[in-house]
Amino acid sequence: MLVLENVGKTYKNGVKALHDINLNIEQSEFVYIIGNTGSGKSTLIKLIDGEEVPTKGNVKVVGINVGKLKHSKVPLYRRNIGVVFQDFRLLEHKTVFENVAFALEVINMKKLDIRRRVREVLELVDLADKANSFPHELSGGQQQRVAIARAIANRPKLLIADEPTGNLDPMTSKTIIDLLEKINQEEKTTILMVTHDVALVDSNRHRTIVLQNGYIVADAQDGGYFRDQSIM
Amino acid sequence: MIRALCRHFREAFQGIFRHFAMSLSSASAVTFALILVSGMMLIIGNISQITMDLQESVNIFVRIDQDVEEDRVAILQMAIEHIEGVNTVTYSDKDEELNKLIEEFGEDGKMFEIYRGENNPLSRAFVVEIKQNYKISDVSAQISKIPGVSEAVFGGTNTEMFIEMLTVIRTGGVVVVLVLAVLAMFLISNTIKITIAARQKEISIMRHVGATNSYIRMPFVLEGIFIGLMGSVIPILITIMGYDYFYYTMGGKLITGLLSLQPTIPFVFYVSGVLAAMGVFVGFVGSIISVNKKLRWKR
Ligand SMILES: Nc1ncnc2c1ncn2[C@@H]1O[C@H](COP(=O)(O)OP(=O)(O)O)[C@@H](O)[C@H]1O
Ligand SMILES: [Mg+2]
Numbered sequence: 001m002l003v004l005e006n007v008g009k010t011y012k013n014g015v016k017a018l019h020d021i022n023l024n025i026e027q028s029e030f031v032y033i034i035g036n037t038g039s040g041k042s043t044l045i046k047l048i049d050g051e052e053v054p055t056k057g058n059v060k061v062v063g064i065n066v067g068k069l070k071h072s073k074v075p076l077y078r079r080n081i082g083v084v085f086q087d088f089r090l091l092e093h094k095t096v097f098e099n100v101a102f103a104l105e106v107i108n109m110k111k112l113d114i115r116r117r118v119r120e121v122l123e124l125v126d127l128a129d130k131a132n133s134f135p136h137e138l139s140g141g142q143q144q145r146v147a148i149a150r151a152i153a154n155r156p157k158l159l160i161a162d163e164p165t166g167n168l169d170p171m172t173s174k175t176i177i178d179l180l181e182k183i184n185q186e187e188k189t190t191i192l193m194v195t196h197d198v199a200l201v202d203s204n205r206h207r208t209i210v211l212q213n214g215y216i217v218a219d220a221q222d223g224g225y226f227r228d229q230s231i232m
Numbered sequence: 233m234i235r236a237l238c239r240h241f242r243e244a245f246q247g248i249f250r251h252f253a254m255s256l257s258s259a260s261a262v263t264f265a266l267i268l269v270s271g272m273m274l275i276i277g278n279i280s281q282i283t284m285d286l287q288e289s290v291n292i293f294v295r296i297d298q299d300v301e302e303d304r305v306a307i308l309q310m311a312i313e314h315i316e317g318v319n320t321v322t323y324s325d326k327d328e329e330l331n332k333l334i335e336e337f338g339e340d341g342k343m344f345e346i347y348r349g350e351n352n353p354l355s356r357a358f359v360v361e362i363k364q365n366y367k368i369s370d371v372s373a374q375i376s377k378i379p380g381v382s383e384a385v386f387g388g389t390n391t392e393m394f395i396e397m398l399t400v401i402r403t404g405g406v407v408v409v410l411v412l413a414v415l416a417m418f419l420i421s422n423t424i425k426i427t428i429a430a431r432q433k434e435i436s437i438m439r440h441v442g443a444t445n446s447y448i449r450m451p452f453v454l455e456g457i458f459i460g461l462m463g464s465v466i467p468i469l470i471t472i473m474g475y476d477y478f479y480y481t482m483g484g485k486l487i488t489g490l491l492s493l494q495p496t497i498p499f500v501f502y503v504s505g506v507l508a509a510m511g512v513f514v515g516f517v518g519s520i521i522s523v524n525k526k527l528r529w530k531r
Contacts, residue, residue, distance in 0.1 A: 049440070053531055071445075071529065078442035089437060102434075106443035108236050154441065 001027040008056030017043040018214045028188040035211035041194045050074045081158045082151030086166035088143045090135040097131040103150045121149040141172035161193045177204045243451035247427040258419040262463025265412035266507050270471045272405040273503045292372050292386045294358040300380045308380045317366030322359045326352040420518030428526045453519045460515020468504040
């Protein structure tokens with residue numbers, strides 16, 4: 001469902017962020033992307049969600065060549081993917097319910113369908129009882145679960161998470177990973193998670209791709225052993 | 233579609249009230265511009281009528297030399313007709329001139345009948361009507377140079393100056409209104425810029441979840457249009473009530489009572505329609521400027 005062919009990305013300032021990336025991810029896979037700061041992880045994600053255009057090669061997601069999309073078609077393409085960030089990015093003046101509903105309102109879903117779907121996803125992320133709370137009334141882990149609920153509300157085929165546990169303590173990080181695994185299993189959502197968290201990659205093992213200076217230096221189906229190779 | 237529209241309206245209103253002081257100052261710039269526009273339209277709407285009346289009265293009266301032979305008159309007429317800016321030339325012989333004189337004096341005019349015939353001391357004359365946008369004094373000066381013309385006179389410099397003054401007022405007014413409109417657009421575009429800045433986070437989330445570009449832009453454009461419309465409310469009220477009051481105190485006539493004013497209805501409605509449209513236009517352009525600058529999505 002996600003294919004990268006000879007993808008290279010050079011930014012306008014001349015920085016070569018990615019070199020000759022070849023990658024194939026199947027529907028409902030769970031994949032970690034790890035690597036040092038500046039190794040090109042976020043760039044990879046920006047190529048996938050259509051924010052940046054590759055300077056070389058093709059990025060294909062659900063059969064769509066993302067780099068070749070017309071500007072006006074990018075929003076419709078994005079309805080196929082959900083994105084979660086390190087800093088949650090919730091709207092402070094909206095309740096939990098409204099934050100999730102917002103993502104569906106702005107793509108013109110019917111009010112009744114929105115209400116049903118928001119209840120459903122809040123149930124899934126185990127925040128049904130916080131529906132009327134505001135973000136500042138929640139813990140970091142809870143806020144990230146709201147962000148995840150918002151990202152999957154439109155039933156995306158692919159969920160991208162850029163260091164979703166970067167701001168959370170290990171205990172809370174574990175609950176976020178457990179949640180992503182649950183979404184991966186229950187909704188068959190493909191999950192692509194960028195992380196720095198070696199302990200997590202070790203404890204919840206999944207296919208792990210290692211980026212270094214813009215190259216893929218390892219791609220292990222069973223994951224988890226990179227710590228020993230001291231790549232991180 | 234309707235659902236989205238409702239949301240856009242709601243967001244637009246929220247934008248206006250969140251930055252109410254800004255919105256209000258932008259709207260008042262529109263208000264000032266439109267009050268001027270309204271005043272000008274009311275004057276021009278009436279004055280185009282007045283200048284037409286005046287223009288008719290500013291024919292040039294050309295007296296023919298006594299010693300010009302009768303068969304030379306047609307040639308003289310052709311010479312005048314060839315002058316740049318001349319519209320029509322009507323010949324009026326001694327008899328007709330006498331008729332005019334008698335008519336002008338009314339009952340007492342009868343006494344001039346004794347001059348009819350050989351003793352008629354009046355000159356033969358041409359009445360020259362000039363085309364629009366030509367200066368009467370220029371045309372008149374050229375006519376008076378033609379041999380056989382004893383003099384060329386027109387309704388006096390006063391009428392000419394009056395017409396010229398109206399033209400100056402009109403162009404000056406247009407310039408002032410344009411300057412104010414640009415200022416209003418600038419203020420509106422600034423207000424919208426601030427609304428956009430305040431919503432940066434929402435906009436970025438909307439982009440990530442796949443809201444279309446037009447969907448993201450719409451509330452801001454609507455906000456600009458509303459501000460423009462808000463600015464046109466007071467000018468419209470002033471136009472309708474003010475002109476109505478003016479019309480009735482003047483009894484529908486102007487100055488000498490010769491020039492009639494445009495009736496209140498439908499005139500004020502036309503003017504109000506134009507004012508509302510201009511408010512919308514200024515708001516639309518103002519917001520589009522900011523939306524294009526701040527919400528253009530590139531990658
Ligand atoms: N918008 C940009 N313009 C120019 N250079 C960029 C931009 N974004 C990232 N880079 C550069 O590209 C390289 C990879 O960055 P990034 O993909 O953010 O790495 P990571 O997420 O792994 O830390 C870095 O050297 C970074 O400075
Ligand atoms: Mg990064």
